[in-house]
Amino acid sequence: MATITPRTLSGFMELLPGPQQQMERFLQTLRDTYALYGFTPLDTPLVESAEILLAKGGGETEKQIYRFQKGDADLALRFDLTVPLAKYVAMHAGELAFPFRRFQIGKVYRGERAQRGRFREFYQADIDIIGDGKLDIANEAEIPAVIYSTFTRLGLERFQIRVNNRKILNGFYSMLGLSEQSGAIMRTVDKLDKIGPEKVRALLVEEASLTEEQADEILRFIAIRGTNAEVLEALKAYQGKNELFDAGLEELGTVVKYLAAFGVPETHFAVDLTIARGLDYYTGTVYETLMLDHPEIGSICSGGRYDNLAAYYTDRQLPGVGISIGVTRLFYVLQEQGMLNGALNTAPADVLVLPMTQDLTAAAEAATYFRSRGIRTQLYTEQKKFKAKLGYADKLGIPFVAFLGEDEIAAEKISLKNMKTGAQELLSLEAAADTVLAVMEDRNNGKLIKA
């Protein structure tokens, strides 16, 4: 009878129930943390007019986008959450209060070449703060706090937020008379971690046409290391030569200054002059976040300051600052690295009520009572052997089984079995619910990522 082999498209993540519970916890942690910082949730369509999504145009985007006709309409699936935000703010500017702080967690689509660990449908989790005409630097200082809280609440400990300022870079290149080449230089410097300083120097001379002196000057600059205070101090040597540089240095100083007040420890934050971020539209502070034990994964949360969010849709100047987490890829990596905390409950229910009588009235009442106490409860209804029933709870990892046979019903009690310890007790419904709630509070108390 079956005529079609069921399959899921390559590059589209589809999880089994256990991992899906972990993903839900991931998403819920993001929602809760973003909300704690006063960001409001948005939800925009996954399908937009192709003209809207491609307003900016550009090679890769255009190649990767899922675009299609429906009737006369030229449509496409969104490939990020920034373009829909730009559209939204341009459309509703009159109804929003600025600074407008929104988060959005949603799927986006890119028809990339299929590859292990690369996804064509994936969740992004973005926050942005949009100003109307102006946006104070203090907003940029607050962003590291959101990043720090997010990953700490997820359970990650060994990570570092790295920050730079594009004005410092552009100002510095301008001092050297290299404004024209700044794009090429940044792309080359970006390879530092991969190819090392010697090769970067060679490329700067050969490909970006810099003099040996200019290349040395750049290498000296990006070699500036140390505590945040030390780096800022070293940068002062360049002060007073270029306005843009000076403005960038002051901004960076402000970001560093408020770190402690925003609760970000020095251990998790570093000024890093090698960070530029590829995207053209960043104009000030830029952020990357590295897992210290897995630098090969690259940045797990990036973003920065931009001067004009929605130039294609409105003449209103809308500066902003934002960051994005590629949730699906990060989840995949955490899974692959065995970093997800298996001690957390991923079962669909906290209690499985197992009726041992034909009539289910007492069992249904018990399930109803547990649910009224906020306990996730399943009533097992199938006519199976006792062993098969217990095996079901076991396979799903349900922590408690509540047996209801004639003896229990007569005594107005239930037999509650803790599937982990094997302990079984005859208890009143109320006492059983208390027991379950206490154990489950403990079981749900951990964090998603193993420290």
Next chain:
Amino acid sequence: MATITPRTLSGFMELLPGPQQQMERFLQTLRDTYALYGFTPLDTPLVESAEILLAKGGGETEKQIYRFQKGDADLALRFDLTVPLAKYVAMHAGELAFPFRRFQIGKVYRGERAQRGRFREFYQADIDIIGDGKLDIANEAEIPAVIYSTFTRLGLERFQIRVNNRKILNGFYSMLGLSEQSGAIMRTVDKLDKIGPEKVRALLVEEASLTEEQADEILRFIAIRGTNAEVLEALKAYQGKNELFDAGLEELGTVVKYLAAFGVPETHFAVDLTIARGLDYYTGTVYETLMLDHPEIGSICSGGRYDNLAAYYTDRQLPGVGISIGVTRLFYVLQEQGMLNGALNTAPADVLVLPMTQDLTAAAEAATYFRSRGIRTQLYTEQKKFKAKLGYADKLGIPFVAFLGEDEIAAEKISLKNMKTGAQELLSLEAAADTVLAVMEDRNNGKLIKA
């Protein structure tokens, strides 16, 4: 500079921040309630192979589906959550424990004619229980409890779950020798509420080619009304003539029998012999849910029992029972009818920290402290006049403003203003957090829908 007018596609809901907060609460209530009944969350791709989605084929689906090519792939957007579930269970049957209880809340796509209150992208919120080969009737008895809890937790009071059993209908038609015409009869009877019994009778005779006697017999049957016990009693008159009928009556009896044990009051449940549900694949119990004050809206939660979920993808027999809520449309209707509870907080933050000094350290520390207490906090950073700052809190409906000027900083206190009452107090940070938490608990305590 702006070159494109920003717009959102017609038939695609996009909410402003306030209503979006209400929608989030709606979705969270569904997630929580479904989880309470032991359903596990699933998340499947929005894009599938067109061959998979269209395995069943059929006119309307094929016309409405969003289908497109990407490279060689023939793709489509899912138009419901049932087909992806069928695919998922067929693919992963070996890894799942049966009965498999899942919920899924996600967007689906149908290119319907644009019309007020009709959406082309909309959320469905589904639960299903899938058995392997068999599935006990007790599962069908539990579904009304999920429906009852869901709407009660949302705050709806005046609704009724209406239940019938397709075996009763099919058995009854068989008794009359009308098995062949059962489809046409059900479609006609379905119009009863709209056109009345006289016209239904006429249509049965003229269009479905029934004799006058047969039509009368059917009208007598669907006129059976009363309490659940009375309806079941009246149905006994037909017992013993047809096996299918007898099986359906027993099933219906079981569903009704366990209602009280599952916590569903009689007031919110009615056996209704006129309900058939259009879809062919329902084979047993069928459910509809009506808003008693808005019957014109039609069913807000429907579903039923089916015998074979995934016949196109597997030879494994997978019977199930499920229901679906059309979330986007229901939300739209509730909004239109003014039924959403405006007293619930929809602001992006509970507290706005307003610094009155140039240096933001103390204000950032205060914000960090509030957040550590679980209070959603925004730090206002812009250089504006005092009135504009307060106006911002007001426009967003943020319940509390915490002022921090030099006096407050010197005293290690803040001035907390309750924006609703206008009351302002000089408090320690700790006392201020206590005040905010107490008020917010109250403000968040209501239900989404006004009773």
